[in-house]
Amino acid sequence: MPGQGSAQTVIDSLEFARTGQTLRGSLPLVGLARLKGSLADALGTVEFEVRGGEDARRRPVLTVTIHGTLRLQCQRCLEALDHPLRVLNTLLLVTGTGASTGELDDEDGEWIEASRELDLAALIEEEILLSLSYAPRHEEGTCRPLRTAAADSASAAAFAGLAALKRNHH
Numbered sequence: 001m002p003g004q005g006s007a008q009t010v011i012d013s014l015e016f017a018r019t020g021q022t023l024r025g026s027l028p029l030v031g032l033a034r035l036k037g038s039l040a041d042a043l044g045t046v047e048f049e050v051r052g053g054e055d056a057r058r059r060p061v062l063t064v065t066i067h068g069t070l071r072l073q074c075q076r077c078l079e080a081l082d083h084p085l086r087v088l089n090t091l092l093l094v095t096g097t098g099a100s101t102g103e104l105d106d107e108d109g110e111w112i113e114a115s116r117e118l119d120l121a122a123l124i125e126e127e128i129l130l131s132l133s134y135a136p137r138h139e140e141g142t143c144r145p146l147r148t149a150a151a152d153s154a155s156a157a158a159f160a161g162l163a164a165l166k167r168n169h170h
């Protein structure tokens, strides 16, 4: 069936919005090269829906919905962390001239440049990256404490050794 699955993700963005089309599918995480660096593992897929339409001022927009679970790495204990992904975002489509002549207001929110060959896979990856926090962590107090404690005492021992070494030079 056309429009299903992960094969066809390139759209003519203005046409897609004008005709109110919807595209649903799933993307394997392993195919999202830029996102992969943030993942503890790249197993599984994300589900997406992109809907074309217009905003209150009758300008073309794409509404992007993304669902899935990402395996991130906790920045405190470095163990894997399940991150439920829920992105819902409306993006204004702007033509090249509109973007450069300052037609946009601050309240317009997010916008992307309209393209005849907009790659939705790249757009979805970008939206996921923007939604991630800079330093994902487990809930306070739920990290595994062992690893940090071991690392602390190891560096304390190394430091003590260094201090002993310095003393011996006197």
Ligand SMILES: [Zn+2]
Pocket (backbone or CB within 6 Å): 074, 075, 076, 077, 078, 079, 137, 138, 142, 143, 144
């Ligand atoms: Zn943790």
